Amino acid sequence: MQCLKLEVNNxxxxxERVLQxxxxxxxxxISLQVSPQGMDMxxxxxxxxxxxxxxxxxxxxxxxxxxxxxxxLNLAQSENAPHENAMRTA
Amino acid sequence: MNGAxxxxxxxxxxxxxxxxxxxxxxxxxxxDAMLDSSIKHYLARHEQGAAFSAIGYARSTxxxxxxIGTSGPGATNLITSLADAMLDSVPLLVITGQVATSSMxxxxxxxxxxxxxxxxxxxxxxxxxxxxxxxxxLEYSWELAQxxxxxxxxxxxxxxxxxxxxxxxxxxxxxxxxxxxxxxxxVIDGHQQPVSEINQLxxxxxxPLLYVGGGVAMAGAIQELxxxxxxxHLPSVSTLKGLGCVPSAHPYYLGMLGxxxxxxxxxxxxECDLLLVVGARLDDRATGKLDEFAPHAKVVHVxxxxxxxxxxxxxxxxIQADVKQILxxxxxxxDYDEWNAHLRQIKAEKAVQYSDFSxxxxxxxxxxxxxxxxKLPKNAVVACDVGQHQMWVAQHMQFTTPCNHLTSxxxxxxxxxxxxxxxxxxxxxxHTVVSVSGDGSFMMNVQxxxxxxxxxxxxKIIIMDNQRLGMVKQWQELFHEERYSETNLSCNPExxxxxQVFGLTARELTNNNQTEEALNWLLEQEGAxxxxxxxxxxxxxxxxxxxxxxxxxxWEQPSCNA
Ligand SMILES: Cc1ncc(C[n+]2csc(CCOP(=O)(O)OP(=O)(O)O)c2C)c(N)n1
Numbered sequence: 121m122q123c124l125k126l127e128v129n130n131x132x133x134x135x136e137r138v139l140q141x142x143x144x145x146x147x148x149x150i151s152l153q154v155s156p157q158g159m160d161m162x163x164x165x166x167x168x169x170x171x172x173x174x175x176x177x178x179x180x181x182x183x184x185x186x187x188x189x190x191x192x193l194n195l196a197q198s199e200n201a202p203h204e205n206a207m208r209t210a
Numbered sequence: 211m212n213g214a215x216x217x218x219x220x221x222x223x224x225x226x227x228x229x230x231x232x233x234x235x236x237x238x239x240x241x242d243a244m245l246d247s248s249i250k251h252y253l254a255r256h257e258q259g260a261a262f263s264a265i266g267y268a269r270s271t272x273x274x275x276x277x278i279g280t281s282g283p284g285a286t287n288l289i290t291s292l293a294d295a296m297l298d299s300v301p302l303l304v305i306t307g308q309v310a311t312s313s314m315x316x317x318x319x320x321x322x323x324x325x326x327x328x329x330x331x332x333x334x335x336x337x338x339x340x341x342x343x344x345x346x347x348l349e350y351s352w353e354l355a356q357x358x359x360x361x362x363x364x365x366x367x368x369x370x371x372x373x374x375x376x377x378x379x380x381x382x383x384x385x386x387x388x389x390x391x392x393x394x395x396x397v398i399d400g401h402q403q404p405v406s407e408i409n410q411l412x413x414x415x416x417x418p419l420l421y422v423g424g425g426v427a428m429a430g431a432i433q434e435l436x437x438x439x440x441x442x443h444l445p446s447v448s449t450l451k452g453l454g455c456v457p458s459a460h461p462y463y464l465g466m467l468g469x470x471x472x473x474x475x476x477x478x479x480x481e482c483d484l485l486l487v488v489g490a491r492l493d494d495r496a497t498g499k500l501d502e503f504a505p506h507a508k509v510v511h512v513x514x515x516x517x518x519x520x521x522x523x524x525x526x527x528x529i530q531a532d533v534k535q536i537l538x539x540x541x542x543x544x545d546y547d548e549w550n551a552h553l554r555q556i557k558a559e560k561a562v563q564y565s566d567f568s569x570x571x572x573x574x575x576x577x578x579x580x581x582x583x584x585k586l587p588k589n590a591v592v593a594c595d596v597g598q599h600q601m602w603v604a605q606h607m608q609f610t611t612p613c614n615h616l617t618s619x620x621x622x623x624x625x626x627x628x629x630x631x632x633x634x635x636x637x638x639x640x641h642t643v644v645s646v647s648g649d650g651s652f653m654m655n656v657q658x659x660x661x662x663x664x665x666x667x668x669x670k671i672i673i674m675d676n677q678r679l680g681m682v683k684q685w686q687e688l689f690h691e692e693r694y695s696e697t698n699l700s701c702n703p704e705x706x707x708x709x710q711v712f713g714l715t716a717r718e719l720t721n722n723n724q725t726e727e728a729l730n731w732l733l734e735q736e737g738a739x740x741x742x743x744x745x746x747x748x749x750x751x752x753x754x755x756x757x758x759x760x761x762x763x764x765w766e767q768p769s770c771n772a
Contacts (some may be wrong), residue, residue, distance in 0.1 A: 133326070200751060
């Protein structure tokens with residue numbers, strides 16, 4: 121299982137876009153948590169499971185126009201202080 | 211200025227001269243405004259045709275194609291073309307009308323959730339519900355269509371937004387985040403693997419090979435590619451969409467690889483020790499059985515789309531970059547003489563023998579297309595449909611740039627050829643445009659003959675008629691024990707008569723020994739014309755790599771068929 125933290129523009133269809141990429145690229149959604157961030161943004165945490173390396177998913181998510189950043193939270197690290205691998209920043 | 215007028219004003223600013231589309235209720239304000247605009251609209255006879263024409267326009271000029279449709283059925287008819295543009299990385303701006311914002315979500319007449327439908331077939335899409343967002347949406351859609359890896363962008367605009375007046379004062383700036391990577395070089399996976407490492411690999415390699423994809427031409431890097439080939443003496447193979455980047459007569463060039471690739475190209479890939487992939491995505495029709503693809507090679511992959519790097523085949527070095535910037539940096543001191551001589555020998559042994567048209571026989575498809583290719587000017591555009599004839603075009607015709615070879619590569623959409631040819635002829639009226647169709651594919655967008663007639667567009671059409679869904683028939687023959695299920699089209703209409711009622715001149719080619727004369731006739735016609743070539747239904751495309759098989763285990767033409 122892998123956890124990703126996404127920062128996205130709060131646009132109609134943004135969650136559909138994210139979930140569609142997750143499904144189409146062969147990952148199973150385990151959990152989803154969404155919260156507003158400021159006026160125009162959302163923070164989305166997704167936990168996914170899949171046989172492919174997580175980069176196959178993050179590379180595709182990175183192509184979403186309304187995505188501002190992805191951080192891969194490494195669950196293997198201590199739960200209190202998840203290790204943040206910046207995949208991209210805006 | 212209202213929203214509709216603004217859209218046309220925007221397109222004028224972007225130097226768009228021609229757009230393709232089909233009107234209807236929700237998009238009527240835009241069509242109304244068109245009467246007062248300098249933009250020339252081409253009315254297709256089906257939205258799919260309109261969008262394929264926009265694709266033909268875009269691909270033949272390496273610029274953005276524009277297409278317009280109405281809500282509901284207009285938009286759903288566009289979906290196939292959007293998917294086609296998505297898979298072939300074609301920059302499109304598609305504008306659809308939507309029902310008025312007040313009725314949205316009520317299952318109104320001709321309402322369909324276009325934004326929802328668009329998600330998997332567009333690079334990006336947007337529903338513009340506020341007139342103040344329209345200018346920014348148009349601007350970034352235009353940029354996004356072309357930037358990085360190109361693709362189709364859809365803007366769905368409700369009718370009331372098209373009719374709302376736009377005040378200069380309340381234009382909103384884009385709230386979108388500029389996220390796509392541009393041409394600036396970026397090294398993937400955190401490894402510091404600069405170009406010099408590629409050069410080191412080139413130095414060490416005994417059998418390097420260049421794998422050229424459609425991205426090279428999209429990046430405008432054909433010159434840089436050929437300069438690199440000249441200074442490095444690297445042999446090269448091409449994907450379907452890369453055809454035309456390297457001149458076919460070039461001594462180090464081996465032709466197209468893949469399922470219907472040339473033997474020399476497929477063998478070279480299987481034998482090479484370094485595969486340098488530029489502007490390509492290693493698609494399954496090109497690689498054959500992936501586990502056995504290029505088994506001895508270290509793979510270097512350069513592409514603008516990071517998601518393609520290592521997607522199907524692990525790489526030794528992967529660089530997300532504009533190939534135009536990388537190619538000039540590549541060098542080697544080796545000359546690879548032995549390797550080139552070896553490949554040249556295979557290429558010569560496997561060279562195709564064409565008919566000299568002296569024998570009386572049914573027309574031979576490869577020879578007809580080879581002869582056509584010799585007769586066409588270098589700047590002619592050839593569009594084709596999907597099937598055996600498409601592969602014959604790729605194998606036996608020569609191109610000087612992928613912009614002159616319009617083929618539905620990723621989606622493989624029958625019905626692509628005629629409307630794509632129309633778009634190309636609109637974009638490049640001074641150049642000869644030929645559409646090569648199969649009898650099955652031709653009927654998929656046959657209504658576009660009406661578009662030819664309406665505007666007097668002088669496209670030349672060749673129907674390679676085997677009275678079969680030939681490619682499917684070939685698979686039934688080879689892989690399904692000759693169980694021919696629903697591939698017999700001997701009920702076809704009389705194609706010449708059909709063409710004539712749409713105002714085209716038409717004739718048949720029934721005998722091999724009339725090939726030259728018939729092709730001369732076609733190319734001499736002033737207006738739109740159709741040549742109906744009656745093929746032997748038994749003719750198959752060779753070689754063929756059977757499904758799930760390594761590319762070097764291709765089947766070649768059985769000698770009894772020769
Ligand atoms: C829209 C669409 N439907 C179905 C197919 C599957 N298909 C691939 S090739 C082919 C046969 C094409 O026949 P034709 O156009 O006559 O060309 P030929 O192979 O005979 O040259 C079919 C049905 C497709 N590629 N596109």
